[in-house]
Amino acid sequence: MLQNTTPLSDGFFMPGEFEPQRGCLMVWPERPGSWPYEAREARKAFAEIIRKIARSEEVFVAVSEKGEASAKELLSQVPNVRLFRAETEDAWARDIGPTFVKNKEGLVRAVNWEFNAWGGAYNGLYASWEKDNAFAQFFAREQGYEMYEAAPFVLEGGAIHSDGQGTVLVTEACLLSPGRNPKLSKEEIEQKLFLYLGAKKVIWLPRGIYNDETDEHVDNFCAFIRPGEVVLAWTEDVNDPQYEMSMAGLRVLEAETDACGRKLLVHKLPVPEYPVCVKEEELCGYSFEEGEDTREAGERLAASYVNFYFSNDAVLMPAFGGENEESDKRAESILRKLCPEREVLPIPARAILLGGGNIHCITQQIPLGRTR
Amino acid sequence: MLQNTTPLSDGFFMPGEFEPQRGCLMVWPERPGSWPYEAREARKAFAEIIRKIARSEEVFVAVSEKGEASAKELLSQVPNVRLFRAETEDAWARDIGPTFVKNKEGLVRAVNWEFNAWGGAYNGLYASWEKDNAFAQFFAREQGYEMYEAAPFVLEGGAIHSDGQGTVLVTEACLLSPGRNPKLSKEEIEQKLFLYLGAKKVIWLPRGIYNDETDEHVDNFCAFIRPGEVVLAWTEDVNDPQYEMSMAGLRVLEAETDACGRKLLVHKLPVPEYPVCVKEEELCGYSFEEGEDTREAGERLAASYVNFYFSNDAVLMPAFGGENEESDKRAESILRKLCPEREVLPIPARAILLGGGNIHCITQQIPLGRTR
Numbered sequence: 001m002l003q004n005t006t007p008l009s010d011g012f013f014m015p016g017e018f019e020p021q022r023g024c025l026m027v028w029p030e031r032p033g034s035w036p037y038e039a040r041e042a043r044k045a046f047a048e049i050i051r052k053i054a055r056s057e058e059v060f061v062a063v064s065e066k067g068e069a070s071a072k073e074l075l076s077q078v079p080n081v082r083l084f085r086a087e088t089e090d091a092w093a094r095d096i097g098p099t100f101v102k103n104k105e106g107l108v109r110a111v112n113w114e115f116n117a118w119g120g121a122y123n124g125l126y127a128s129w130e131k132d133n134a135f136a137q138f139f140a141r142e143q144g145y146e147m148y149e150a151a152p153f154v155l156e157g158g159a160i161h162s163d164g165q166g167t168v169l170v171t172e173a174c175l176l177s178p179g180r181n182p183k184l185s186k187e188e189i190e191q192k193l194f195l196y197l198g199a200k201k202v203i204w205l206p207r208g209i210y211n212d213e214t215d216e217h218v219d220n221f222c223a224f225i226r227p228g229e230v231v232l233a234w235t236e237d238v239n240d241p242q243y244e245m246s247m248a249g250l251r252v253l254e255a256e257t258d259a260c261g262r263k264l265l266v267h268k269l270p271v272p273e274y275p276v277c278v279k280e281e282e283l284c285g286y287s288f289e290e291g292e293d294t295r296e297a298g299e300r301l302a303a304s305y306v307n308f309y310f311s312n313d314a315v316l317m318p319a320f321g322g323e324n325e326e327s328d329k330r331a332e333s334i335l336r337k338l339c340p341e342r343e344v345l346p347i348p349a350r351a352i353l354l355g356g357g358n359i360h361c362i363t364q365q366i367p368l369g370r371t372r
Numbered sequence: 373m374l375q376n377t378t379p380l381s382d383g384f385f386m387p388g389e390f391e392p393q394r395g396c397l398m399v400w401p402e403r404p405g406s407w408p409y410e411a412r413e414a415r416k417a418f419a420e421i422i423r424k425i426a427r428s429e430e431v432f433v434a435v436s437e438k439g440e441a442s443a444k445e446l447l448s449q450v451p452n453v454r455l456f457r458a459e460t461e462d463a464w465a466r467d468i469g470p471t472f473v474k475n476k477e478g479l480v481r482a483v484n485w486e487f488n489a490w491g492g493a494y495n496g497l498y499a500s501w502e503k504d505n506a507f508a509q510f511f512a513r514e515q516g517y518e519m520y521e522a523a524p525f526v527l528e529g530g531a532i533h534s535d536g537q538g539t540v541l542v543t544e545a546c547l548l549s550p551g552r553n554p555k556l557s558k559e560e561i562e563q564k565l566f567l568y569l570g571a572k573k574v575i576w577l578p579r580g581i582y583n584d585e586t587d588e589h590v591d592n593f594c595a596f597i598r599p600g601e602v603v604l605a606w607t608e609d610v611n612d613p614q615y616e617m618s619m620a621g622l623r624v625l626e627a628e629t630d631a632c633g634r635k636l637l638v639h640k641l642p643v644p645e646y647p648v649c650v651k652e653e654e655l656c657g658y659s660f661e662e663g664e665d666t667r668e669a670g671e672r673l674a675a676s677y678v679n680f681y682f683s684n685d686a687v688l689m690p691a692f693g694g695e696n697e698e699s700d701k702r703a704e705s706i707l708r709k710l711c712p713e714r715e716v717l718p719i720p721a722r723a724i725l726l727g728g729g730n731i732h733c734i735t736q737q738i739p740l741g742r743t744r
Binding site: 016018019020021054055056057079080104105106164165226227228229262312313340341368369370 | 536537
């Protein structure tokens, strides 16, 4: 654990997700309050995602004692997958895993944030999160990555996107929520991002995706596809509450330049045309603990195509199916044009969205590089 | 050695150089007829290139018994560099190394071409090339890559560029030269490229760079920067013999579509404004063998900025300096705009050009992926 320096002082910075990766960290799903019917559908979706990522990078999958049998059944034949034993509260590797930084000599290190289940006592989504909070440090130690300690600063991996060249995207709704770092000013929070992501500029989008229980993580709303270019979740429907949220983001992006002084090219990526809502029959499959945020039938889920994952050779894009089949195709066609160097793979992701996030939320990239 | 199948029949194809790489193969320079004054300046330039590539990928450097001391002196402190003993005729890893192919499951294999020193008895550049011709197979075996045997088909790595999606760029001047495969028709040569590069379409550019002694390899003239986009060596000087050669390339590229049916976006990359020529004092440093192509004072070298190398985090661009400093800056600025996800690193490369090639010619990328 590196206690007396920061990534910034040591010349480390967070690379873009579109840069070459060593691998991807994931957690096998299990929590009954997130994944209905013993995570049956969720595990199928996770396994499909793991298979697709493992084509071009190593996938490290944390598995609990209880989850081991199903993980082995679905994954043991897949090359490039490494199962390892770890107990966690849930399966959001993006938010509980380390954030990785690298330097110009190809050395990779980890950053550990304080994790409080997206808001702690204020509006956190579960009552205890000790195992989740210990997970990043455990994984970094196991894999031999030196680690910077950013705690007690509270942050999740889904709350940030980096262009790899000094620019970080966040939302005010999330980073300024009283559940994270209520004693820090916006300027002090920005300073933390500079220090621990080696960043030079933070672009603050006001809002994220409507009804996103992470306080509107940026990774569901806006993402770099390369330096100078972003995709932004969009709708043309002025009656949708998403409309004003997306417009507010667009206004900021069009007025801003990045850390290198470039104007940003903004590509609109329309959200599914029909709201994706929890169904009565799905609701029966959940089993909620005391203190845990619950779901209701008809509740609108935070469906967005921006929640994709860049693997070394593909874009794993959430697909929602059903009445949104046309929307899925539109998103696929947009991403295919924007990312010609990767194969765009739509993955049926309703089962993951029912847990409260999507493909980007359950993955955490590990940049290619040396640990020493 | 895989004798009864081809990359095409096994679902393997040549990835784009812009895709994530495991490493880079190079050869430490020594040949007295290529590298004047005991390769002193060339070795400095090679070492600088190796250091820059090793930031983001492993560099495998073949070193002869005679070259070992200088290689160790200049490289032993650089992390990510692996020196290994091999005897070769010269240092053109692009042309004597294997070409690597991969499949959709992340498996990487090698392809072995017949090498005849760029033209054999017809117009080859040296009298014997046995060691060079054995090098690809030696390296693939050492590193555990399964290998396809394309010999007796004659080809060099510098004669092809792939977009990773089924399109291959070549020049007619090179591939149809009587020194390569005189008994094969253009269609038969195209078939070989389909079979061994897993390609679906070959785009034939008529010519390459003026006075290029490789019979105008495409890698000095035109390169993919991503699928659907190429850079093309260019001049606006109608009196330069390069003008018609570049125009001929442009006409083909503007009329063609790639294997996916896309129109190609062509970016012009102007060659150095002032011809780069061999100087009298440099000429004294060479020592030519019998049967070897020689140099003359005032001879124009095939200087082009297209002969760059994509490492995982950078574009290593040849810089010629002196009166071409403005041209260097122009090329750097164009590449920086076209490749925002990589750092553009101009490398003083006159010492390499004196050997007859440039940065791309002395490097051979190894795609990221498994050997088994």
